[in-house]
Amino acid sequence: MSAYIKRLLASSAAATFSLMPLAALADDNSIVIGAAIAESGWMAPYDEGPYNAVKLAVEKINANGGLLGKTLVLEKADTKTEVAGAAQAGAQLLDAGAQVLIISCDFDMGAPTALVANQKGVISFSTCGADAKLGNHAIGRYVFSLASEAEANGSLLASWSVHKQGWKTAYLLTDSSFEYTKSLGRGFEAGWAAEAGEGTLIGSDTFRNDDASFSAQITRIKALPEQPDVIALAGVTPGFPAIVRQFRAAGITAPFVTGTNADGDGWRDSVPAENLSDFYYFSYSSARGDDPRPEIGVFNADFLAATGERPQTGQAVTGDSAVTAWARAVERAGTFDSDAVLAELEKFRDEPLLAGLTTFTADLHITAGRPMLAVGYTNGEPAAIGYYSPAKRDYIQWWD
Known part of the structure; x- marks a missing residue:
């Protein structure tokens, strides 16, 4: 284990001692998706677009009957673009019953959340963090990234x-x-x-x-x-x-x-x-209306209708892809159990998502060569x- 990861573990442990708890949100008819993202600090503009895409994906799944008969509930916590804040946000969401986490689009700001989730055996997805260490090479087996390495x-x-x-x-x-x-x-x-x-x-x-x-x-x-x-x-x-x-x-x-x-x-x-x-x-895509993929045009139109503006970058689609990848793996596994879902995710081979053709293996939880x-x-x-x-x-x- 690297010295950097050891420092993150120490920071994560310290941050969870003084939590402001969120209300428990899960019940027998719902599943909580937690989003530990930056709503303040320099990371906030990078997380905003993917998070809005996460919201759209959750709403679309619920409008089509939910997932395995459950309604998805999206809850977020602000990391404040701080290492300790990222760990604390993750711990708060897990305490509120989150069964999967969406984390920041950056290794330094997303890793503390992923470490907390990994220790609990909960899958986490970075939307667009492109460091290979966010693809299970440093944090643990339960972290994935929808970015291209x-x-x-x-x-x-x-x-x-x-x-x-x-x-x-x-x-x-x-x-x-x-x-x-x-x-x-x-x-x-x-x-x-x-x-x-x-x-x-x-x-x-x-x-x-x-x-x-x-x-x-x-x-x-x-x-x-x-x-x-x-x-x-x-x-x-x-x-x-x-x-x-x-x-x-x-x-x-x-x-x-x-x-x-x-x-x-x-x-x-x-x-x-x-x-x-x-x-x-x-x-990953173009938000300017000239992308050759028809589904990107549909996504951009839906994003505009929901938020009042088009995505700021083509990276916003990684938020939709994080939710979609998890939901497909849940459906194929027939359960929300993390180990079963992880096994299905590791079968992805050129899986068509809005972020592009996506491959996960047991060795690498981030796509290389997309x-x-x-x-x-x-x-x-x-x-x-x-x-x-x-x-x-x-x-x-x-x-x-």
């Missing part, structure tokens, strides 16, 4: 760059601030070597998300004998938009490719439209391109 996503970026764009050389920029960005960068580096060959990654560099200037990185790239065909950017806001803005202003015109971190429109105004072309990212939606920017305007499969090295369609 970060290193595999990095490898997907490399595969698409080589096989669909024909780029021969690459440069890698990695934000060293976060586990997600480091994993994404490692995946791209390994994937590029496998797809393009050794020696074609002509440089790599790091930065910090809160850096104000990227002049040193610009100088090193411009000093290369030849400019790269593509720059892989493993970063999050506000760092990566600042890099795009400063690199373009410095005359670096190479295309950028990145992961789900660029989904959403909140950062677009920070980069002049004339400098926002040849920029590509990958996500097809993802490529989105490209031209003059500041994004447009969906297609779902790229690294296994097929091409765009694919699995829906009717």
Whole structure:
């Protein structure tokens, strides 16, 4: 057990000593789904969309007669974007009778909740936490994530760059601030070597998300004998938009490719439209009305009707997928027993969910190698391109 997990266990244990209990919510006719999410702090915007999708999925199941004859009751508790708060929120929900937990879209903020649930033998789902440790590699056997695993996503970026764009050389920029960005960068580096060959990654560099200037990185790239065909950017806001803005202003015109971190429109105004072309990212879906999957259009319309606005990002679908995955496993098991449901989840092989084709195994409770939606920017305007499969090295369609 890692030192980090030991610290989380200690924090989780300490946090459960002084709980403000929730009222017991379960009865013979209902099943409680607990959502330990951030309603305050920096994590709140990331959890909001998936949580609203969780609500929609629960309402849809109840409107169709419930699950195994039971009505689903959704209860939430605020983690406050705190490690101790996440553990406490999970403990409160379990004490209220929750039989499954939805946790935050981040390893650091979701792991304390998952640890508490795992100790009780209760399944938990991260909506979009992409760290493999949220897929049972650190916490325990009862945790799953509906995200696409970060290193595999990095490898997907490399595969698409080589096989669909024909780029021969690459440069890698990695934000060293976060586990997600480091994993994404490692995946791209390994994937590029496998797809393009050794020696074609002509440089790599790091930065910090809160850096104000990227002049040193610009100088090193411009000093290369030849400019790269593509720059892989493993970063999050506000760092990566600042890099795009400063690199373009410095005359670096190479295309950028990145992961789900660029989904959403909140950062677009920070980069002049004339400098926002040849920029590509990958996500689970598009919330802008141009997704090729009809079911995503239906989801976005339902989300708009329920909340008054469209999802902020395509990652919102992971909330629906967490509930749907659990419900399908419950139906196939014919029981809510965690061990029986877990066994059914581990049988998922390219299970079609809104988050995409989903595979869970006994070895890995997060999907690696899932097809993802490529989105490209031209003059500041994004447009969906297609779902790229690294296994097929091409765009694919699995829906009717």
